[in-house]
Amino acid sequence: MSEFELIRKYFSHTVEERTDVVLGVGDDCALLQPPQGCQLAVSIDTLVEGVHFFPDIDPFLLGHKALAVNLSDLAAMGARPAWVTLALALPDSDPRWLQGFSQGFAALAHIHNVQLVGGDTTRGPLTITAQVHGFIEPEKALRRDAASVDDLVYVTGTLGDAGLALRMIQGSVSADDYLPSLRDRLERPQPRIAEGLAVKGLARGGIDISDGLISDLGHICRASDLGAKLFLDQVPLSEGVGRYINQGGDWGVPLASGDDYELCLTVPAENKDEFEARMQDTGIPFTLVGTMEQELGIRCQLPGGGLLDPLPGGYEHFSHE
Amino acid sequence: MSEFELIRKYFSHTVEERTDVVLGVGDDCALLQPPQGCQLAVSIDTLVEGVHFFPDIDPFLLGHKALAVNLSDLAAMGARPAWVTLALALPDSDPRWLQGFSQGFAALAHIHNVQLVGGDTTRGPLTITAQVHGFIEPEKALRRDAASVDDLVYVTGTLGDAGLALRMIQGSVSADDYLPSLRDRLERPQPRIAEGLAVKGLARGGIDISDGLISDLGHICRASDLGAKLFLDQVPLSEGVGRYINQGGDWGVPLASGDDYELCLTVPAENKDEFEARMQDTGIPFTLVGTMEQELGIRCQLPGGGLLDPLPGGYEHFSHE
Numbered sequence: 001m002s003e004f005e006l007i008r009k010y011f012s013h014t015v016e017e018r019t020d021v022v023l024g025v026g027d028d029c030a031l032l033q034p035p036q037g038c039q040l041a042v043s044i045d046t047l048v049e050g051v052h053f054f055p056d057i058d059p060f061l062l063g064h065k066a067l068a069v070n071l072s073d074l075a076a077m078g079a080r081p082a083w084v085t086l087a088l089a090l091p092d093s094d095p096r097w098l099q100g101f102s103q104g105f106a107a108l109a110h111i112h113n114v115q116l117v118g119g120d121t122t123r124g125p126l127t128i129t130a131q132v133h134g135f136i137e138p139e140k141a142l143r144r145d146a147a148s149v150d151d152l153v154y155v156t157g158t159l160g161d162a163g164l165a166l167r168m169i170q171g172s173v174s175a176d177d178y179l180p181s182l183r184d185r186l187e188r189p190q191p192r193i194a195e196g197l198a199v200k201g202l203a204r205g206g207i208d209i210s211d212g213l214i215s216d217l218g219h220i221c222r223a224s225d226l227g228a229k230l231f232l233d234q235v236p237l238s239e240g241v242g243r244y245i246n247q248g249g250d251w252g253v254p255l256a257s258g259d260d261y262e263l264c265l266t267v268p269a270e271n272k273d274e275f276e277a278r279m280q281d282t283g284i285p286f287t288l289v290g291t292m293e294q295e296l297g298i299r300c301q302l303p304g305g306g307l308l309d310p311l312p313g314g315y316e317h318f319s320h321e
Numbered sequence: 322m323s324e325f326e327l328i329r330k331y332f333s334h335t336v337e338e339r340t341d342v343v344l345g346v347g348d349d350c351a352l353l354q355p356p357q358g359c360q361l362a363v364s365i366d367t368l369v370e371g372v373h374f375f376p377d378i379d380p381f382l383l384g385h386k387a388l389a390v391n392l393s394d395l396a397a398m399g400a401r402p403a404w405v406t407l408a409l410a411l412p413d414s415d416p417r418w419l420q421g422f423s424q425g426f427a428a429l430a431h432i433h434n435v436q437l438v439g440g441d442t443t444r445g446p447l448t449i450t451a452q453v454h455g456f457i458e459p460e461k462a463l464r465r466d467a468a469s470v471d472d473l474v475y476v477t478g479t480l481g482d483a484g485l486a487l488r489m490i491q492g493s494v495s496a497d498d499y500l501p502s503l504r505d506r507l508e509r510p511q512p513r514i515a516e517g518l519a520v521k522g523l524a525r526g527g528i529d530i531s532d533g534l535i536s537d538l539g540h541i542c543r544a545s546d547l548g549a550k551l552f553l554d555q556v557p558l559s560e561g562v563g564r565y566i567n568q569g570g571d572w573g574v575p576l577a578s579g580d581d582y583e584l585c586l587t588v589p590a591e592n593k594d595e596f597e598a599r600m601q602d603t604g605i606p607f608t609l610v611g612t613m614e615q616e617l618g619i620r621c622q623l624p625g626g627g628l629l630d631p632l633p634g635g636y637e638h639f640s641h642e
Contacts, residue, residue, distance in 0.1 A: 028393075028397035031361070044450070046445070048446070050445075077349050087367040117363070118363060
């Protein structure tokens with residue numbers, strides 16, 4: 001089967017047909033019609049076997065995750081998803097694997113009305129690269145460099161679930177009955193698209209938490225030339241992570257683990273009420289965890305008082321060099 | 322060094338600054354302003370070490386090629402290049418390699434006024450995925466499904482140079498004094514951007530020849546529900562490939578090798594003169610090699626008469642399955 005047919009067979013019938021797709025999978029390029037008056041938001045992300053996922057992962061979950069981590073970047077800008085392209089390097093073309101992967105990918109694409117418009121398949125070590133494309137009105141994007149001093153810092157959902165799941169799976173923390181729900185958070189992250197759309201124009205700074213709150217809020221701080229204070233007793237924890245922390249666990253789990261895919265947003269105090277009302281409508285929990293400050297760096301106030309020191313570091317590739 | 326800084330350090334200072342880039346590398350998404358009245362043409366391509374290039378390739382040439390093969394897809398639609406994103410999986414972050422790669426990438430980006438607007442770097446087996454974005458007016462694209470019966474079939478440049486270089490390097494054909502120039506064609510393909518732009522609206526069908534003329538013209542034939550006849554004495558050959566064929570070499574070299582990155586275009590007879598005049602202005606050789614026919618399949622008339630049978634097959638990943 002040619003690479004062309006591989007994409008056509010497994011992917012082109014499984015996704016939405018949008019009217020703004022003039023020409024989809026199958027030519028040298030896709031031809032797309034962006035809406036007038038909008039900017040285009042794009043993000044590209046790669047998942048590598050053994051680095052971002054276990055070799056034995058369910059291909060359906062992998063298809064989901066490959067799209068989810070990208071959509072999360074659109075969510076973090078407040079952009080509306082539209083199109084996706086997919087480049088697959090595959091050690092072989094196992095039909096069962098491809099079917100599972102494409103179904104997981106397509107199921108999430110369907111939820112967010114995203115159409116697969118182009119792709120490439122080649123032989124190689126399993127590597128999945130997807131690029132998402134979305135729309136946003138000028139001046140409405142949630143940017144890392146847009147936070148202001150005294151902005152309130154909010155996060156969606158709960159933090160550290162995926163990180164704790166990973167530690168349990170790898171054996172550095174003993175598994176308990178929370179593992180199935182924690183593992184679901186690791187394997188099936190939900191991009192916070194509706195939340196990003198609901199608060200664009202109300203929140204100022206925004207990022208998705210993919211490398212841990214400290215690291216990602218750190219990106220906002222550096223880009224905005226500010227610092228932040230976090231109140232650790234406010235940080236939203238699931239029951240599983242809450243129990244782990246109460247038993248003296250490492251704050252690095254909720255603060256510096258990867259794969260949360262929640263949003264961190266900074267909100268001017270005057271928008272607080274409207275921001276909270278709109279977030280409430282989305283049905284996703286959200287929590288005020290701190291404030292932006294003039295003083296650079298991030299300070300984490302412990303539940304019992306005093307500051308967490310040193311801060312746990314976020315996960316970075318090539319960080320030891 | 323973080324993945325973020327890796328991209329910033331090696332890539333963000335080396336490329337054009339376009340006014341339609343609202344926000345480039347460094348946030349969750351790039352923010353881009355497409356021009357009014359244009360469609361967006363996008364294409365994504367992956368190069369894998371050991372599959373698409375030798376492990377000892379000069380990183381400068383690899384950076385060039387990673388962008389060139391993508392730009393070639395824009396050329397094949399008649400689109401004007403604008404933006405590119407780059408996802409790199411790297412076994413390590415060797416500064417010398419990254420510097421060479423980014424310089425090769427940036428040098429070609431500069432020629433075509435393309436800005437790197439986003440990227441991702443991660444650890445993994447060396448895999449390079451780039452997506453290009455260009456603009457084209459509605460109804461002007463050179464599409465695979467747009468050829469008509471009796472259209473004239475043209476190709477740019479010469480065919481089979483990269484394929485013969487590869488055979489010489491791999492040893493299945495003895496190397497001769499043509500190897501350096503053939504090898505340059507393999508390692509430094511030139512995307513035919515100006516040629517695609519010059520003839521959009523005059524040519525109808527279009528594709529870039531990446532898997533060999535037979536295979537790629539075959540895509541036009543299938544998409545347009547037509548066949549084609551090629552006159553092999555018209556197929557443009559460099560001196561090196563010409564000598565190889567004259568000595569009884571395999572027609573598969575010019576007809577069914579990868580990596581030509583020339584354009585194959587179908588042109589209605591009434592546009593012949595204007596098409597040829599515009600192509601002449603580009604300074605790139607172009608040759609009439611055949612015609613589109615009602616009868617499905619591709620027929621290749623040998624220089625001495627008679628048909629080439631069987632046809633050499635184009636290179637396809639997963640083709641043996």
